Amino acid sequence: MLETNYLVIGSGIAGLTFAVKIAEKFPKRTVVIVTKDSEDESNTKYAQGGVAVVLNTEEDSFKKHIEDTLIAGDGLCNKEVVEMVVKEGPQRLRELIEWGANFDEDNDGNLDLGKEGGHSEYRIVHHKDLTGAEVERTLLKRVHQLPNITLLSHHFAIDLVTNHHVKENNKETLSCYGAYVLNEKTGNIFTIKSNATLLASGGIGCVYGHTTNPVIATGDGIAMAYRAKARIKDMEFVQFHPTALYQEKGESAFLISEAVRGFGAYLRNGKGYRFMPDYDDRAELASRDIVSQSIDAELKKSGDNNVYLDCTHLDIEGFKKHFPTIYDKCLSLHINVETDWIPVVPASHYLCGGIKVNKKGKTTINNLFSCGECSRTGLHGANRLASNSLLEALVYAHNIYKHLSKKDCKSLNVQIPEWNDEGTVIPDEHVLIKHNLKGLQALMRDYVGIVRSNRRLKRAIKHLDLIYKEVEDLYRESKITASLCELRNMINVSHLIISQSLERKENKGGYFNKDNVKNK
Known part of the structure; x- marks a missing residue:
């Protein structure tokens, strides 16, 4: 058995931000991060767009960002949560920059703000089209500087330990005491006993196969919480990204960032017709649900496998500067963005629901917290506004840190039985x-x-x-x-x-x- 003060399941922006903050605040307390792949493999790493934050207050405002979020959420957002997240955004971004994150700047040395679907103003802070990778790099560097953090890569969290497992079973309050974890390299299963457990395990994209998510996005945290009897809400709201690169072979979809449409790209059907103005006054800059449903309607009418993103009228040098990864990926598939249309199709991208939490990130199980994509905070409602997800992760990681920093870390007086796999065999099928x-x-x-x-x-x-x-x-x-x-x-x-x-x-x-x- 391994004992720790804080157990973090997941190594994306949500889990790492919390780990860094709590470890810096309490150098004598221990943090264990469990991640099932390499330490940098997460949904965060593949986030292209950026962080939506109100910085240019002459043209933008908290009120506008709040309104854009509420409109995208289609009446199902928690307005108090939206206001809290939006207003805390600038401070959380400043912390990330102080930790060493580099974001693109304009010629005057100010942050270069992008615009994406559903946003009324330019407010997307980005690092080219690799924002998530830059955030992940920054946080991991910080994690490795803190001796009281242990990061266990290639370790798979199997199930949460709750009252159901422990001998001192208090039936009145459902509580979490840690998790059973599989060492994927040795096959050994051991227990991590923890005062507080944070599920920051990412999304569910692989449930659909065709997804912009990495292969690790299998909904592990949500499933564990569900089996432990936590409240799970709004799972019907699966967001499909409208423009994943269409490839006939392979199910892993490469994301063509929403910012490309913000940059001025047009969507065309197989006949070359620009169809989005027929569906919404905002055309290509409508929210993701509308663009995805519009593409779906076009594909059903035509029987085609994909539609096209036309960038041929854009400033190609500017395109290369803003979207080097996308440009190179297309070129590797013999698609020259300067002269060719990019074949695109909607793909599973983001889950707006998940493990229900309050403003402090607390789930309905005592000592169990959640943030990031696996959580349901009330920010997104029925549809996430572009680039609000990294913002949400930063804010909720901070809120959980603030809450737990006020609590004592007394040793848990519970006996947790070892994992029992007696009578099982190694599967050969x-x-x-x-x-x-x-x-x-x-x-x-x-x-x-x-x-x-x-x-x-x-x-x-x-x-x-x-x-x-x-x-x-x-x-x-x-x-197992x-x-x-x-x-x-x-x-x-x-x-x-x-x-x-x-x-x-x-x-x-x-x-x-x-x-x-x-x-x-």
Whole structure:
């Protein structure tokens, strides 16, 4: 058993920001960060756009940013949360810059602010089109300077330890005491006992297969919290990014940043027609849900596999400066942005729901906190405004830090039993995992995609139940592997998305059920 004061599950912007702050505040307290891949592999790393922050107060204002967020959220945002996050933004950004993060500047030495869909003003702070990677680099450098932080890469959190496991079972208050963790290199499973546990495990994109997320985005934190009986909310609001690079081979989608449309790119269908003005007055700068649904409608009408992003009329030298990664990626696929249109298609991108938390990041389980994409704070409502996610992670990591810095860290007087895998065997039928994974992803894409229906959702529940039973049997019989746990977690997440989709009787933001049109 490993004992620590603070256990952080996930090594993206949310988890690392909290870890740095609490470790600096209490040098004698210990922090353990568990991450299932290499230390820098997270959704944060792939965030291209930037951090939405109000800095140019002559043209912009907190009021405008708040209003833009509320409009995107389609009436389901928590206004108090929106106001808190937006107003704290500049201070949290300054801290990140003080820690060494480099953001693009204009010729006068001021931060170069971009504009993205749904924003009424230029307020996106960015590092070219690699903002997330720059933030990740900055935070990891800080983490490695702090001796009271232990970072365990290639360690997979299997399940949270709650009252259900401990011998001193207090049934009145559901509490978390840490987690069972798999060392992926040795296969050993051990317990990390902790005064406070933070789930900062990222998103769920791989549930759909076609996603802009990395392969690690399998909803692990949400699934663990769900099994531990935490409240999970708004899972029906899966945001699809409108413009992922379309490639016939392979399911991993490369993101063509929203900022490209902010830079002036047009969306065209296969016939070359610029269609977005037909759907929304804001055209290409409409919010993501509208652009994704519009593309989906165009593809259904035409039967095409993709639409196109036209950048040929833009300042190409300026494009190269702002989007070097995108330019090079396209060129590697023989797409010259200067003369060729970029084939794009919507792909699963971001989850607006997740583990329900209050303003302090507290879940409905004592000693369990959550922030980042796996949490549901109330900021995004039915649809996240572009580049509000990194901002949310910074603010909530700080709020959790402030809350926990006021609490004592007394040793937990509980006995946690060791992980019991007696009677299990090493699985030799990996094809079962792979087969069920492909079946699950196809099910979610076909039945639970951008446009849904009650009939498809009900069929999805039936098909998912068959996959669930087969995988649970395999789980009970087998020694734990990361791939088996990920599949199990994705099944839990899929169940939550489908069941909460069926519960919603009104179309809002990123959720569109054609059977609810009369209620819109």
